[in-house]
Amino acid sequence: MIERISLAPGLTIARALTGLWQIADMERDGRELDPAVAARAMQPYVDAGLTTFDMADHYGSAEIVAGTFRTAGGYDASQVQCLTKWVPEPGPVSAADVRAAIDRACARLRTDRIDLLQFHAWTFADPRWLDALWLLEAERDAGRIGAIGLTNFDTAHLRVAIASGIRLASNQVSGSLIDTRFTRKLAPYASQHGVGILCYGTVLGGFLSERWLGAPEPNWDALETWSQMKYGRFIRTAGGWEKFQGVLRAAHTVAAKHGVSIALVASRWVLDQPGVAGVIVGARLGQSQHVADTTRLFTFALDDEDRALLAAAQAALDPIPGDCGDEYRTPPFLTASGDLSHHLSSFPAPFITRPGHDDRTLALSGTVWEPMAGYSRAVRKGNRIHVSGTTATHGSRAIGGDDAAAQTHFCIDKIAGALQSLGGRLEDVVRTRVFVSQVDRDWEAVARAHGERFGHILPANTMVQASLIGDEYLVEIEADAELS
Structure with missing residues (x-):
């Protein structure tokens, strides 16, 4: 049967x-x-x-x-x-x-x-x-x-x-x-x-x-x-x-x-x-x-x-x-060809980029906060990229519900997207700063999610308790990267 x-x-x-x-x-x-x-x-x-x-x-x-x-x-x-x-x-x-x-x-x-x-x-x-x-x-x-x-x-x-x-x-x-x-x-x-x-x-x-x-x-x-x-x-x-x-x-x-x-x-x-x-x-x-x-x-x-x-x-x-x-998604690509050439021709930049003043390049993710507060998701100048404090937001939606680990992963995804849009990648990150609203409850879930994504990179890191703007947000992360 x-x-x-x-x-x-x-x-x-x-x-x-x-x-x-x-x-x-x-x-x-x-x-x-x-x-x-x-x-x-x-x-x-x-x-x-x-x-x-x-x-x-x-x-x-x-x-x-x-x-x-x-x-x-x-x-x-x-x-x-x-x-x-x-x-x-x-x-x-x-x-x-x-x-x-x-x-x-x-x-x-x-x-x-x-x-x-x-x-x-x-x-x-x-x-x-x-x-x-x-x-x-x-x-x-x-x-x-x-x-x-x-x-x-x-x-x-x-x-x-x-x-x-x-x-x-x-x-x-x-x-x-x-x-x-x-x-x-x-x-x-x-x-x-x-x-x-x-x-x-x-x-x-x-x-x-x-x-x-x-x-x-x-x-x-x-x-x-x-x-x-x-x-x-x-x-x-x-x-x-x-x-x-x-x-x-x-x-x-x-x-x-x-x-x-x-x-x-x-x-x-x-x-x-x-x-x-x-x-x-x-x-x-x-x-x-x-x-x-x-x-x-x-x-x-x-x-x-x-x-x-x-x-x-x-x-x-x-x-x-x-x-x-x-x-x-990551090397080594265990596909028939050993890469993605038989699947895809290219990856478009996740976020819009445009020139800023003083030879800067700006990346914009399209959240409601960026135009209101007057900032970019990330800024590149020379070989350095600075990523703004990033919450689990996509457009007007809050992502990840009340799951702090899910929110952390989505924040890091957005950071990766900003870096990719400006010619970088997560492996270029040298420092992260993590802000947690309910640190007694969520610090370990956030830390473990950060460890999953950055464990092979080991950037300098700081985690602090902070009151975040918006009760729905449990974590906010900013990052600095240097491109070799």
């Missing part, structure tokens, strides 16, 4: 989701799959109870294939769940942009309502990612979207979204025996707030399989698929081929004990982690289905001995650095 879980009101999914990202890989030579032929290859999944499919606006013709299947007849379309993603370019987002994205997805999926729309933000230094989520909330309230999810959000920014009142069903991130970042902070926080974690990459693009057990290290420059190119970087970051073989051997021992494949052991381990709602198993429709094998994911259980054996092998690995989603 396929395990199922309620992800949101009216949305129950199979805990093994079928991922259609490999359609983009199958079409990367410029050809397009025949939608009718590819759609027929979805039927065996539904027949086996694997009724949930994951796709995105940039997975080649995946949405078109799924839409073709939805209208092909011969089954109850209401029993199939199509989860898709919206991955806009960084920069400003308008209501028209959001409506156009939803209209396009609905047209391709041949539906008037999207079951779950998952949003990806390329950068958090540009606060306009929150505009997109508020606009998606309006579309959900209008009935165009059943539920809103995220993809590749770290814990800090999941926290900012939740504390700002965004109602979320899920967050889709990388998770595997090799990449255990999701278990550290993200899954516990998400579980606490009713957000299900959906993990992709559970079999590392096929590397977690018998094919690679005892095999020589591959030529990393001559791999077959984008998934292998991507997860090859994860393997090397985790300590290399020999340490990876240790995990493979442990998984093989467990697999032999239960009479299943290494891939199933790898996926079951992820599925058993607290807070995980489902695992996404990729399919090359018409080529590599694995339907029968995937259904066996629910026929066995890992015991304490199995978990201990796997944990011992994992202990030899180097931890994947950072939090979930960092592979798309």
Whole structure:
């Protein structure tokens, strides 16, 4: 029996989701799959109870294939769940942009309502990612979207979204025996707030399989698929081929004990982690289905001995650095190309800049306070950038609710955006000053959030108690940076 879980009101999914990202890989030579032929290859999944499919606006013709299947007849379309993603370019987002994205997805999926729309933000230094989520909330309230999810959000920014009142069903991130970042902070926080974690990459693009057990290290420059190119970087970051073989051997021992494949052991381990709602198993429709094998994911259980054996092998690995989603935002970029060149052409400046007097350059974030009080978000003169006291404000909205850590992260995001707009980055910061309104209650949450963001930089820092302007503001931060 396929395990199922309620992800949101009216949305129950199979805990093994079928991922259609490999359609983009199958079409990367410029050809397009025949939608009718590819759609027929979805039927065996539904027949086996694997009724949930994951796709995105940039997975080649995946949405078109799924839409073709939805209208092909011969089954109850209401029993199939199509989860898709919206991955806009960084920069400003308008209501028209959001409506156009939803209209396009609905047209391709041949539906008037999207079951779950998952949003990806390329950068958090540009606060306009929150505009997109508020606009998606309006579309959900209008009935165009059943539920809103995220993809590749770290814990800090999941926290900012939740504390700002965004109602979320899920967050889709990388998770595997090799990449255990999701278990550290993200899954516990998400579980606490009713957000299900959906993990992709559970079999590392096929590397977690018998094919690679005892095999020589591959030529990393001559791999077959984008998934292998991507997860090859994860393997090397985790300590290399020999340490990876240790995990493979442990998984093989467990697999032999239960009479299943290494891939199933790898996926079951992820599925058993607290807070995980489902695992996404990729399919090359018409080529590599694995339907029968995937259904066996629910026929066995890992015991304490199995978990201990796997944990011992994992202990030899180097931890994947950072939090979930960092592979798309900070070096080392653990993507197929090793950078973002196949995703983006550029990042626009988060804030408006203009010349000031005496060879200064000014950055303006657009809050109501700046024109009223006559100041800039940040000023650059020469190789120095001075960032004004920054609160968790975006336009006329207060961000982060009564969560001091969420407010701190958003303040630091705005500081990063100001620095980026003036040619700097957080790593250039040499001093921060932190003002906390309720220091007895919030100092530790603020300090820990500051430590998460500046722990690798270690600027000079001062924290003081202060009465801030506006009862909604729990923290204010200013920063000085020097560019080398």
